[in-house]
Amino acid sequence: MSKKVTLPLTDEVLKDLKTGDSLLLTGVIYAARDAAHKRMVEALDQGEPLPFDIKGATIYYMSPTPARPGRIIGSAGPTTSGRMDAYALRLIAEGLKGMIGKGSRSSAVKDAMVKHKAVYLGAIGGAGAIVSKSIEKAEVIAYGELGAEAISRLEVADFPVTVVNDIYGGDLYEEGKAKYQVKAP
Amino acid sequence: MREIQAGDVTNAVARLFEHSCHYLPPDVIVALKQARQEEKSPVCRDVLDRILENVEIASKEQIPLCQDTGAAVVMLELGQEVHITSGDLYTAVNEGVRQGYDKGYLRKSIVSQPCFARVNTTDNTPATIHTEIVPGDRLKISVLPKGGGSENCSRLTVLTPAEGRQGVVDFVINLVDEVGGNPCPPVIIGVGVGGTTDKAMFIAKKALLRKVGELSPDLEVADLEREILEKVNNLGIGAMGYGGTVTALAVHVETFPCHIASMPVAVNMQCWCARREEVVL
Numbered sequence: 001m002s003k004k005v006t007l008p009l010t011d012e013v014l015k016d017l018k019t020g021d022s023l024l025l026t027g028v029i030y031a032a033r034d035a036a037h038k039r040m041v042e043a044l045d046q047g048e049p050l051p052f053d054i055k056g057a058t059i060y061y062m063s064p065t066p067a068r069p070g071r072i073i074g075s076a077g078p079t080t081s082g083r084m085d086a087y088a089l090r091l092i093a094e095g096l097k098g099m100i101g102k103g104s105r106s107s108a109v110k111d112a113m114v115k116h117k118a119v120y121l122g123a124i125g126g127a128g129a130i131v132s133k134s135i136e137k138a139e140v141i142a143y144g145e146l147g148a149e150a151i152s153r154l155e156v157a158d159f160p161v162t163v164v165n166d167i168y169g170g171d172l173y174e175e176g177k178a179k180y181q182v183k184a185p
Numbered sequence: 186m187r188e189i190q191a192g193d194v195t196n197a198v199a200r201l202f203e204h205s206c207h208y209l210p211p212d213v214i215v216a217l218k219q220a221r222q223e224e225k226s227p228v229c230r231d232v233l234d235r236i237l238e239n240v241e242i243a244s245k246e247q248i249p250l251c252q253d254t255g256a257a258v259v260m261l262e263l264g265q266e267v268h269i270t271s272g273d274l275y276t277a278v279n280e281g282v283r284q285g286y287d288k289g290y291l292r293k294s295i296v297s298q299p300c301f302a303r304v305n306t307t308d309n310t311p312a313t314i315h316t317e318i319v320p321g322d323r324l325k326i327s328v329l330p331k332g333g334g335s336e337n338c339s340r341l342t343v344l345t346p347a348e349g350r351q352g353v354v355d356f357v358i359n360l361v362d363e364v365g366g367n368p369c370p371p372v373i374i375g376v377g378v379g380g381t382t383d384k385a386m387f388i389a390k391k392a393l394l395r396k397v398g399e400l401s402p403d404l405e406v407a408d409l410e411r412e413i414l415e416k417v418n419n420l421g422i423g424a425m426g427y428g429g430t431v432t433a434l435a436v437h438v439e440t441f442p443c444h445i446a447s448m449p450v451a452v453n454m455q456c457w458c459a460r461r462e463e464v465v466l
Binding site for chain 1: 225226228231232235236238239242243246247248249250251252253254290291292293294303305307332333334337365366367369419420421422423425426427428429430456457458
């Protein structure tokens, strides 16, 4: 049974999210990946503002296929999150509350999520067609010259995700694996 | 000597990439359905249900299966009796990539100068092209739109001959364990053993062209494939790494003779979204 969650992820919402929970997200998220993260951290280093308010925000590690005419967006599944670990530490400290992607995070990012109360949510890699159905509006808001890697503001409705890392230090990858691992005799 | 027009190569390549990014091969769908049956974790069964739903939506609504429509890998088996006319072969292939990615609304994911400016080439070229010259007067074109997430989980090592068969098993298992959910499991694992290092990775990639679950005709190799598959699935990683009993759909091992001092082992990892298609001209 999926839990419906309305964004932004406030502390009130975050305290009820547990590792393994299946969620349907509704609200605004920002799509950004490798090159956009590099730019955002460079902007912070130079004391410049970010292209969107990071406080309370949720970032989706994703760059879509081009939309066909008449469509809102193309295929829109997650990319591997680990490549954003180095940048995520900085953004979590600035107030980022949610990250959506696939694959495991570094222990430093996991520690930061507990310290600053943020969560990591898993979307299904490769299932970009299904995700595109829950995106109701998409608009490039920064770094358009990066092409597929530009930052987009997305309005989503019932976007399906699974809580991987909660604010209590839970980790679905570790817990799930321990449960189903068959030890050698 | 048989003539094949470069333009026909371009059209075929364009069509193959556009089509393969929307339609998963039937053997992959069968393997995913089987995984759904066998999976013991309810969380991973749910993931596999969504994956199968995604496969339906992609073909029905013409939305690419995955937003990562890949680096364009093209494997050519060129009959030695073939003469390509009205243009050169590789230009024709790259033109096919350009047209297929444009017309199919596929993502352009290639950057030039890999460790410098990383500027997007905007048309997904150049393709990575492998050509083998074979007898006959046909041209077989196989395409693999290869996603970055799984490709990044590929590895190459050179073991000592003393490490032998067990060394191969351990190398693959340790790698799958290390990369966990990153390559979008349930994965298909292409393994190349032998040759020189370049050859090992090439045959590992070529192993991905095999129909999913089709065992090697060599009984010793088939036995190795079975053992690695069982051990990989015992790791408990499961679909998307959420913890489950099906981590890989198949292990395909290819071997090649090698130097007395060497035993290269290459693993080319393929996500569940194993897009591939071929045509013979």
